[in-house]
Every structure is written in structure tokens, then in C-alpha cells.
Amino acid sequence: MSTWTDIGPLDAVRRRGARIIKAPGQDLAVFRTIDDQVFALVNACPYRQGPLSEGIVHGTLVTDPLYNWVISLETGEAQGADEGRVDTFPVKVEGGRILLDTSSIYQRQAA
Numbered sequence: 471m472s473t474w475t476d477i478g479p480l481d482a483v484r485r486r487g488a489r490i491i492k493a494p495g496q497d498l499a500v501f502r503t504i505d506d507q508v509f510a511l512v513n514a515c516p517y518r519q520g521p522l523s524e525g526i527v528h529g530t531l532v533t534d535p536l537y538n539w540v541i542s543l544e545t546g547e548a549q550g551a552d553e554g555r556v557d558t559f560p561v562k563v564e565g566g567r568i569l570l571d572t573s574s575i576y577q578r579q580a581a
Contacts, residue, residue: 472560473573480506480566488513488523488532493575498559499523500568501543503530508568509543510561516541516554 483489483502490513491498499513499522507530513523520536530543540549546556560571 471573472571474562474569475572477568477570480508480563480568483508483568486527488525488527490523491570493572497523498570498575500561500570501527501532503527503543506563507543508561508563510559510570511541511543511546512556514556515539516548516556517552522556 477491477500480502483500485502485504488499488501491500497513498510501509511522513521515522515534515537517534517537517539520534522532522534522541524535525532531540531549532543533540539552541556542549546558548554559574562569
């Protein structure tokens with residue numbers, strides 16, 4: 471069962487930018503694309519844990535600011551020759567507010 475938690479207005483995340491959300495045991499990065507799609511990922515590149523929230527958003531991808539790894543915002547998968555992935559979390563926009571499925575965070579911690 472999903473537990474949707476309001477984490478703030480869509481406008482709190484700039485287009486092609488990110489906002490960090492503190493979650494138990496990890497930081498999440500909530501990204502907003504140029505066309506207002508929203509994605510949530512663990513804020514750590516699979517290669518040396520670079521802060522994805524500080525990366526460059528292009529389309530539905532983000533480039534790690536430290537090592538130039540390109541990560542899919544949709545799947546968390548590294549692109550190109552790089553291998554690895556980061557966890558993604560369900561997120562949606564309703565009425566101009568960003569909602570994060572916090573139940574998925576707790577389920578992954580329990581596993």
C-alpha cells in the first residue's frame with residue numbers, strides 16, 4: 471500500500487534541478503525536468519557516491535558532477551559503458567504539490 475507524503479510545491483524545485491529530501495538512512499534527490507516531470511532517486515551515483523542532486527539534468531537523465539556518469543532518472547540505471555544503478559522511488563505531482571511514496575522507502579530498508 472502506498473503512503474503518499476507531500477514534500478512541497480513543484481516550484482520549490484527549479485526546472486532542470488533537484489532538491490534533497492532527508493530520509494531515514496539516506497538522502498534522496500527529487501529532480502524536475504524542463505517539462506515538469508518529477509523523479510526521485512537516492513542522491514548518490516553508483517560510482518564513488520557522487521551527489522547526483524548537484525548534477526546536470528538533461529532530458530530524463532542526470533550527469534554526475536564528479537565523474538560524468540550519466541544516470542537515467544526513470545530507471546536509476548547508468549548509461550553507456552558504465553554499469554550500476556541507484557534506487558528510484560515513486561513520486562508524482564498533484565495540484566502543484568510533489569508527493570513521494572514514503573512506504574517504498576521503509577520497505578526497502580526492511581529488506
